[in-house]
Amino acid sequence: MKRLEKIFDKLSLNNLDALLVFDDHNITYLSGFTGHAATALIFQDAAYLLTDYRYFEQAKSQCDDFQVICRDRVNQSLAVLIYELLFKHAANNLAFEADHISHGVWLDMQQHWPEIECHRASRWVEDLRYVKDAGEIESIRKAASIADQALTNLLDMIKPGVTERELATELEYQMALLGSEAPSFPTIMLAAERSALPHGIPGNKKLAKGDLLLIDFGAVISGYHSDMTRTFLLGKADDKQRDIYQTVFKAQQAAINAFNAEMTGAEIYHHALQVLNKSPYAEYQGEGLGHGVGMDLHEFPFIGLGCDLTVRKHCVITIEPGIYIPGWGGVRIEDDVVLTDNGLEYLTQFPRDLMELH
Template identity: 70%
Template sequence: MTRLNQITHRLKAEQIDALLIFDANNITYLSGFTGHAATALVLAGQAYLLTDYRYFEQAKDQCSSFNVVCRDRVNQSLAALIQALLEKHAVNKLGFEANHISHGVWVDMMQNWPQVSCLPTVRWIEDLRYIKDQGELQSMQLAANIADQALGELLTRIQPGITERELAIELEHQMALLGSEQPSFSTIMLAAERSALPHGVPGDKALQNGDLLLIDFGAVINGYHSDMTRTFVLGEADAKQKEIYQTVYNAQQAAMDAFNHEVSGEMLYQQAQKVLNQSQYAQYQGEGLGHGVGMDLHEFPFIGQGCELTIKKHCVVTIEPGIYIPGWGGVRIEDDVYLTDNGLQSLTQFPRELIEL
């Protein structure tokens, strides 16, 4: 069953006439359209992609399963165009993406479509995106390979005196040279005590011997993200750095060892937390353990306390325990993994053991 057919099947099952889709990645997932300024309307028998002159030809090329409609932005509002289609197909019950709608669009819906019952839907398409097909896994593997290679190249350029910002720029440059469409997100490159900032911004801090260096980054291929963190020491690591690194490593390994086809996100979190709680640094552990990744950097599920969802085959998630001590520094190790029939597979392959630069 195609992705689009799965949505039309759910419409029939829930007795909803149509689904209005706003999220760009959800539209891409269903239609193949990779441009901007688009809205999709899916009915039981057909689907529409609404855009304007800037993307009309692109949409026609990419969306063979959709009727592509070019809106005249000067003379027709989006709400008016949707209303015309709703009337054409006698839509009485309209589902819409509750998590991807602005207040302005909501007001338009309420004012312009009084004859339509608008029903909020949550995660209809995200639930399909949760499990990756082979094409998606291949794209994510290519993105992870690029990140692995770029990091290897970066390590040859790290020396005392270079700044966080210079290294972040160089890492993103290396990924671009290797074919990444863009960075997965703004690279996190933090040295010394600044590595205790889980999502800090690279600055003009110059590296010195003995510094921790935390690098969190990723590449993008065909719209699919990778996400990896490694922590290094410039020069020889001291006893505390080694101890904390090994604790985080052991926590990540405990979660990875717990993967099976019946494990929940909370169970994975508990395995990592057990290791961290047994250390003297338990109070400095990060909240949660990881998240889904794919077309969005952060996708369902979010692995931590209360995540009762079973991690299914081919759901790609990050496993990223960390310890962050203000005024001293932090250590995080993160990999992208998924279950197969033969066990756990890691997309990210860069060595996880502590490397002294």
Template identity: 45%
Template sequence: MTLHRIRNLREQFSTAGIDGLLVSSMSNIRYLTGFASDERDVATVLIGATEAFLLTDYRFGEQAREQCGEVQIIVRDRARQTLGQLVRELAAQCDIRQLGYERDHFLHGRWLNLAADLDTIAVKPLRGLVEKLRRRKEPAELESMRRAAAIGDRALEQLLGLLQPGITEREAAVELECLLKRAGSEGLAFPTIFTSGARTSRPHGMPSDRVLSRGDLITIDFGAIVDGYRSDMTRTFVLGKADSKQREIYELVRRAQALGVESLRTGIPYSQPNATVNRFLAACPYAEYAGDSLGHGLGLDTHEQPYLSTGFEELLEEDHVVTVEPGIYIPGWGGVRIEDDVRLTGSGPELLNNFSRELIEL
């Protein structure tokens, strides 16, 4: 099922000036081979012109043989052979003379140890070769992402009945995480963000022991995982009746988010929807408190290429999936963010999650 991805990757070798690639990102390894692990550095993939190898050790050999049907599995004896020695041996076997490696994914110390054994091979640091392939989602990937988004919708709906004065942010976050797993999520797409009151001004605020009170803004940013693919949704609520400022700012963010989704079209630069939303928010009374990036790519990683931000001039394409998440964050008062997962199609954007975007008073 992944052999075509390896073929697509090889087509980039000539342009990149290499005849082999060493892959260390666990997300990229999963994409290319099917091998899945939450631990880093437990496998490495070497791809040559005609052969592909997954290198691991005795702890993961059985799993690799079960999950990876289209690459050769080599279980290295770590006591007798370093990873670099094995790579050098295989590179010679495959006549690899210019070896690329993922500069953004090797820890510095690990790369130094590896490179010390590759003295006979020219190595070249590269970035983004596999990530560019991952941008365009295949039908099975999209289906997994829809299922992850649906799990998030359902879990959040169930959580709302539990949110009441007296419960802490941390207790509420734990409840949500349990609901996600009971609904079928393989884990958490990322550590749950749950803030309340003035703490909602922190875009990535972690749950605390703060007790929820009437009148609080509540921001929840979370995601589910299905087949390794992630969802990422944010909603902001008010516990009790919203005051006029809360309503005003919520409506501004809701309109900005809708504008961001509507602005997504194939064939335009990724920076363009971000610029459109920035112009809208720049004209509002809270312009100085608006976030400066509209969203990011989503898939096997929560944050992956491409990015809806200034300077990202590559073009939106069909079946790319991005988040759209404008926000206004006012220190000492609070903040509002609304975030959805959106697939690009030839006829316009497709929202993967369906939870209400209207202001909900709990």
């Protein structure tokens, strides 16, 4: 209820009568509903969840603070139902999540209430979501722990002759066995020169001695994501591989060591940037340093140039510097961290030192 009350207060503060919420994760955050095909309509003193027969019973069981309405999709459009509720509450001013509905669909809906004054509402719920409560942090911690263990379980399989796709499939299988609801995203598993593709797709390339292997992946618990990257070496690292790995490691540590409450994403990024810019590989560094993580894999706050949103206590963010050299390969190290009352806490625990797999 506290989350919903913050929306009530925001409506009152802005002299608005209602807010339309379209984004699935924002709806989950406010109502508890974990299904799809729903819209939330929130007034200053009431909240409705609009869905259909597929999710009606689920919504009733999950949404204690919302009045759940089952729309007859054959005989009533969503726009007509919204208009009926706006009329019932004598609403004259309506805010809506403009970032989560197409312009064309919105124009079609708005035709049903031309007398209502409509206002774009950007990041109303996202600005609440980016600071996590204890339950949210615990879900991300559990997801990170599953990812840690799944990667540990995969190590014996990483050897010459196995393909990127085989490893990616096995890693996702291991996470599922450990209780992950789904992969956070399609696993990135890239060997040798292909590791220079920051978000490449695993293929049939077979691993060989001397290859770098970049693995970026995550688990999901209670709808909350983890996100971790490790880069391994098959065999003994040569001088360049070791130097680049240590450069990326030092850049991550510089950002983490400087991390404190009330820094902006740009300020945190600056500390990693200093390390990378002083290295021989400055031109190959990736843009940005990280992002918030939660119900969305990438959410506020973001860490990089021009990112002026403050990283407050209980934000969960990734710190993930990288160097990507076309034709040679890439190194990225990524961890999920949260700033608590007792200091910075790593949620991802898998070792960060260069691991040479023999």
